[in-house]
Each structure stands twice: as C-alpha cells, then as structure tokens.
Amino acid sequence: MTDRLAGKVALITGGASGLGECSAILMAHEGARVVIADIQEDKGRALAARIGKAAHFVKLDVTSEDNWQAAIAEAVKTFGALHVLVNSAGIGLTKTVEDITLEEWRRVHAIDLDGVFLGCKHGVAEIKKHTKTLGGSIINISSISGIIAGANMAAYNSAKAGVRLLSKSVALHCAKSGYNIRSNSVHPTFIDTPILDRHRVRFGQEIMQQKLGKQVPIGRLGRPEEVGWALVFLASDESSFMTGSEVVIDGGISAM
Template identity: 45%
Template sequence: MKRLENKVAIITGAAQGMGAAHAKLFVEEGAKVVLTDLNEEKGQAVAAELGENAIFVKQDVTSEEDWKVVVAKAEEVFGPVNILVNNAGISVNKSIMDMSLEEYRRIVDINQVSVFLGMRAVVPSMEKAGKGSIINVSSINGLVGGAIGYTDTKFAVRGMTKAAAIELTRKGIRVNSVHPGVIATPMIQQEDAKDAIEEFAKFIPLKRIAQPEEVSNMVLFLASDESSYSTGSEFVVDGGLTAQ
C-alpha cells in the first residue's frame, strides 16, 4: 500500500520549487492533491502533469475567502482533507533600514498570517476526516538569524506550530514544522542571490545545496501515518548547517 493512499492534501505555493516537488511525491504515494498558487499558468501545468489525482486552485494565501474556496473545492472533488502543507512563502533581500513598512507587512502576511489562516480553515475538514496532519514549512531561519522579515516570520511559524499542536491534538490533528536549509528553488536562484548562494554552499557540512525532493521526503514522512507520534516538533533538512 502506498504511504498516502486515500488521503487528501492541500499544498500551497505548489506551482514550482518545493511545493511542486511535494505535490509530485504525494501523488506518487497515493494522495489526491489540491495545488494552490497565484501563478495560474505554472500551477495548471503541474496539476495537468500529475493527472486525475491533482487539481489546481488559484489562491491568494493571505485571503480568508480564498482559503474557504480551496477547502470547499478539495471536499467537493476529493473529500475531507487529511493533510495541509503550508509551503507558500517569500523573501525580500533588503536591510532593516532599506525595507519599507509595506514590504515588511507583505512578508508577514504571506509567510505568517497565511499559515494561521490555513490551519484555521482546514481544521473542520480534518475533523470530518477523523484525523489530520499539518506541515508548516518554516526555515533554518526559524531557528537561527537571517534576513529581516523572513527570519521574523519563520520564527513565528515555528511558534504557531507548537501552539496549534497543543490545541489541536484533542481533535486528532498533528502539527509539525519543517526547517529547510539552502534548497535549489527559484526563490534562491534569482540572479541577485545566485552567486552568494553558491559561495555560501561551501560552508555547508555536506558541501552542497539540497534539491527540493530532499525536503519532500521529510514532508511525506510527516504527512503519513509513519509519524503518528510526532507533533509540535521541528524537523531540520539543512545538510548539517545548524549543527556547526
């Protein structure tokens, strides 16, 4: 039996990068997956590639109404939701003195508020399903310092995960956070960051950046019943970076 057989999952930010990798692996392991993103063209293409067990819904993760639509669509097409992967996120490479309040609040809305909205929206559906697993994608910058805005929100995701895990355990819902290090995604491969990332990789104990699929394997474990005794915990995928 496949590891996610008969499970229904929502994955945000799934049009590319880690989100797309998570969706592909989930479908391979038997899940029915709702992919969401603002990038409709790429999101539709990924869903089409994955076949009948995947659909795409355009979503602004900062919109309470959009979350209601996504959960309703998941239930309509596939049934009650078992898994939520809060994967969507952004980073702005600016100093504290150069970042505007508008830019800062945008990071907070996408990286932090969306996680709150997603968890709140999906709980009733998971109760219908009988149990659930929420995986919040934080970062190693939810454990150690990094860019302003990004670090702040990723620490917040870590804290929200623990608070939600304690509250939701009585509903049969587990909540864990994943903390990727340097991953080969479009966000870090932008021209203004590419050279710096390649130089930084030399200081990672494993001497390389990770592929998205290496994070997907951790997310799969947490989505599956194999992690049935894990909740409120942090799972680090960083090639040893934070062990130094």
C-alpha cells in the same frame, strides 16, 4: 506508486513550483490525491495535468481569507475530504531592520506568517471532520532562518520564527481537543528552488551554488526531494506520534 498516503487528500500551497511542486508529485506518487493551490495559474494547471487524475488545481492567494475558504471547499468538493495541509507558499526578502520599509515588512508577514495562520485556522476546522480513520497532518514550511537569525533578514527571520511557534500552538490545540491532527514545522536551508532566483540572476547558477554551498557543512545546496520525502513522512501515519516538532533539513548548519 506505493500506498504510504493511500486514501488521503492533501492541499499544498505554493504547489505550482519549488518545494510545493515536489511535494505534490511525491505525495501523489505515494497514493494521495493532491490539490495544488497557488497564484501561478498556468504552472499549477500544467502540473495538475502532468500528475493526472489524482491532482486538481485551485487558485489561491494565501493572504485572502475568502480564498482560503473557497480553496478548502473546492478540495472537499473535488475529492470528498481533506486530511493534509502543506503550507509551502512563501517569499524571501534580504534587508536589515534599518533598510526594510513598513510596507515590505507587512508584505513578508502577510504571505509567510498570516497565510500560514489562515491555512491552519480553516484547515483544522475542515480536517477534523475527516480523521476518524485516517490521521490529519498540518505541515508548515518554516526555514532554518526561523531558528537562526541573519543580520539582513529581519522580516523573514521574524515571519519564519512565527511559523515555528504557531505550529506548536496548533499542535497543542489539536491534541487537547482530541482532533487526531498533528502539526509540525519544517526548517530547510538553501534548497535549489525558485526562491533562490534572485541569487541565480545575480551570480548565475554555478557561482550561486558555490557561494551558498560554502555556507553549508555538507558543502552544497539541498535538493527539493530531500525536503519532499520528509513531507511525505509527516503526511503519513508513519509519523503518528510526532506533533509540535521541528524537522530541520539544513545540511548541518544548525550544528555549528
């Protein structure tokens, strides 16, 4: 263990699996105390037990404002502060603007965008109380699909693009308010996590990796830790002059 995040408390949504799980493990390794927030209670509690005393699980439905307020209160009650918020919870849906129903559209936005809004709203209100000595950081997981559109990703494109600009608005608000809180968005491409399970079920692991990897100039899927270490950097004071930025981790897709 090193001390890049020593003294910091991080709340990570979607923390029981995928990028959230990876970031919880890496942040704890770097000295943070982590609150794993997820609707997957069994997985979340198991991960907290695996990490040890530096981790705590709280059940969180990111679409519920009451859940958000309770989760943040429990984080502070458990570890005494809150410095970092990682909004990693999300879902994907592959449908065109003609195929998608209004119910599906609203569900994607409720989780992928409204959930991030609620996290930022209540996260800023709490984090600003604890940043006299340690800087605060909000890290919103968007997607390369928040920058580059696809014909069959109408709702996902819309929600993730919203996360991108919301992150910038939060950054400017915190800077102008003197809160010592930074806000940045992260834009991964295909990362080998459970969000790709629908492709895994359809094609199998090996064929999925080949099909999706062909779309990436580097020629493969990303690994969770390749995003996770970027989140550690954004959570740390190493990135103290970085706010309102987009961290693109896409194997070269956006360079084409």
